[in-house]
Amino acid sequence: MKQNNILTIVIPCFNEEEVLPETVKEIGNILQNLMSDGKVSDNSKILFVNDGSKDKTWSLIEKYSHQYSYVTGLKFSRNYGHQNALLAGMSTAVDYSDMIITIDADLQDDVHAIPQMVDKRLDGYDVVYGVRNSRKTDTVFKRKTALAFYNLMGKLGVKLVPDSADYRLLSNRATRALLKFKERNLFLRGMVPLVGYKSTKVYYARKERYAGKSKYPLNKMIHFALDGITSFSIAPIHLIMYLGLITVIISIICMIYTFVEKVMGHVVSGWASIMISIWLLGGIQLISISVIGEYVGKIFSEVKHRPRFTIEFENYTKKMRAK
Incomplete structure (x- = not known):
């Protein structure tokens, strides 16, 4: 038995009472098999992070924590979000x-990709990404938008692993390096590649959700994507500058055209062109202010240095020290 190979599986939970019994069963079996095979220490744990759930999620975590020595829990004082729960x-x-x-x-x-990840870690890799090689269970809309997002982020110069979400393995030193990133606006998919270290991938087919409803509806997906873009790139600011330059060029062309028409005596008065110009420029200005405001808002959030989360209860440390 390699006692030093302690594995902790971190699982964020938000209103997951319907799926939690099956999650404990399936991941528990995987962990026990890894311990039996001597690949990880007997002191390895599953750590459920209750992200302000309103249902029976926390009571179930407490129940399983007493029932199984390898199950532990951490409870937030309120909902802080998926990324903060992972962190x-x-x-x-x-x-x-x-x-x-x-x-x-x-x-x-x-x-079942977990044992493969552990094998890769034992082979010397510090970061192992879980990558989906099939997304047939996702809707066409979700597949297309995900592909468009990864392509966009790539063009913006952000290094992401396509079709890799937050299913990954990190070594201790890779985790410590990641925790040195102090920003409040978290986008872990973009932060982990910045850590460096030796990395590899494990491929798997994405399944349908076992039970319950998705915790990432369209509005959250859009907000998450905007967080990723504005946290890792200032390209939108550059885009505003280019948009402004194009608008100025168009305005100059219109002025020259108007002057020529005036000289030739072909003056046609009308509200359409005036109103279109007003609405176009007004829309550009509002969009520009909104984009700049997004960055200013993130600066405002960062400089306050408020805690990312508040932990109300956790028994992971107690169980680990008991060994």
Whole structure:
């Protein structure tokens, strides 16, 4: 038994009472098999992070925590969001774990890829990305928008791993390097590649959600995408500048055209051209102010240095120290 290979599987939860029993069963079996095979320490754990759930999620986590020695829980005082839940789990586990795997509770990401990730870590890789090689269970709209997002981020110069979400393994040193990033506007998919270190991929087919409803509806997906773009690129600011230059050029052309028409005596008065110009320029100005405001808002959020989350209760540390 390699006692130093302690694995912690961090699972963020938000209103997951319907799927949690199956999640504990499936991931618990995977973890027990890894321990039996001697690939990870007997002190390895599953760490559920309750992100302000309103249902029975936390009571179930407490129940399983008493029932299974390898199940632990962390409870937020309120909802802080999926990315903060992942970060809290990693922050709690990093002092005791040699490797950390993050995965969502909905079982859409194939849990049978976990042993492959561990094997890759034992081969010397610090970062192992779980990559979807099939997204047939997603809607056509979601597949198309995801592809467009990854293409856009690539053109903006942001290094992402296509079709890789927040299902990954990080070594202890990779986790510590990631935790040195202090921004409040988290986009872990873009932050992890910045860590560097030796990385590889494990491929799997995405499944349908086992139970319950998706916690990422369209509005959250859009907000998440905007966070990713504005947190890693100032290209939108450059776009505003180019848009302004194009508008000025068009305005100059219109002025020359108007002057020529005046000289030739072909003056035609009308409200259409005036109103179109007003609405066009007004729309450009509002869009520009909104984009700049998005960046100013992020600066405002960062400079306050408020805590990313508040932990109300956690028993992970207690269980780890008991060994």
